[in-house]
Amino acid sequence: MTPEPGTEIEAVTNEHLGRRLRELRLQSGMSLRALARELGISASAVSQIELGTMRPSVSRLIAFVSAIGVPLAAVFDTAEAVDAAAPAVDRFAIRRAHEVAPIRLSGGVTFRRLSPVPSPDVEFFESTYPPSSISNAHGHFLRHEGYEVGTVTQGELTIDFESEVVTLAEGDSITFSCGRPHIIGNRSETVTAVATWLIVHH
Template identity: 30%
Template sequence: MALIDTARPDAARSDTTLGNRIRAARTCRGLSLGELATTAGVSKSLVSQIERGIAAPSIDTVRRIASALHVPVFSLFMEEPGNGMIVRRGERRIVRYPGSAATREILSPTLRGRMVLVWVTFPPGEDGREPVRHVGEETVVVLRGTLEVHLGQERVVLHLGDSMSFDSEVPHTFRNPTTEETEILTAIAPPNL
C-alpha cells in the first residue's frame, strides 16, 4: 500500500478499509463507479477492485481518486474520531509516506474542519518526499532543529522559532539538512497532506 496508517499495520485490512472509505465517499456524492473513474482518470475496473480491497493503489492513484472526490488524501486512510475537541498525545493518528522516514502526527480532532494541524518529525538528513502541491495554503513553524523548504525554485532555511506561510499550490518539499532531529508544526487549509 502506498500510504501507511501506522494505526493499521495489517495491509489486507488497510486495503479493505481504504476501499470502504472510497466507496462511502463516492456514494455519498452520488457518483457511479464509472463517473468516479472518469473524473479520476483511472479505469472503472481499478476503482471497483480498490473498493473491494483486492487492489492496492499507488499513491498517485489515491491522490487522483481523492481529488475527484474532493477529499484530502489522508482522510481515506483514517477513521474519524468522535466529535470531541481534544486529541490526547497517545491518541494522535500517525501517517507515513513511502520513501520518507518523517512521521506526521495529526493533531486536529477531525478532518472535516477548514484546516488540519500536523506535528512532523524529520530524522537527521531526511530528504522528504517528491515535491507535492495541493489546493490551499500552509504555514510551518520550526519547533526544534533546522528545516530546509524547497518552494518552487526557491530554497529557504528555517531555524528554531522561524515560521513561513505559502501557497501550497506551488510545488514544495521539506528537508532536514542537519544531523539532529527536526520537528515542525504545520497548519494546512483546507486539510490535505
C-alpha cells in the same frame, strides 16, 4: 488495548492505512484506474498502496486524498470514529496524545494529527522528518488546495520551491499557498526535524 498516557503509540500499519485509503476512495465514487490516471501512476501502484504493500510518500498521500476530494485528516479515522468524535453544540472536544496513532510514510516521515476532531476547512498536524528524509522521494513538486502555516519546533527543514530554496531553523515560521509547487525535506544527516502545520482550505 489502549496505551497508557505518556507511552508512545505505535504508528498505524501499512495495511490499516491502505484499507482506510481504499475506503475513502470507494466513498468518493472514483475508480482505481481513474485515480491512477489522476496521480500519474499505474493502477497496480494504487492497488499496492491500498493493500499496504507500498508505503506512500508525503506527497503521494496528499495527492491521493486531494484527488478523491477529502482532507488529509480523514485518513486518521474511520467514518464511525469521526461521527462518534463530533462534539455537540456548545461543547468542546479533547483527545489525549496517546489516542491517535501517527502515520509513518515513505522514508520514515511521520504525520500526527493534532486537532482532536476533524474541523471544517482547517487541518492541524505535526510532521517528523528523520535525517536525510524528503516529502517526495521521486523529486516531483507537490501542489494542492489551500495554504499552509508551519513552524519548525526541532532541527531544520528545507522547502524547495521552483525558483528558490528556504531553510527554516527551530522557531522559524512560514506561510505559503499550497498551490505553489514545493518539496519539504530534512538535509541534516544526524538531526531529526519536527514541525507543526496548519492547512487552511479555501
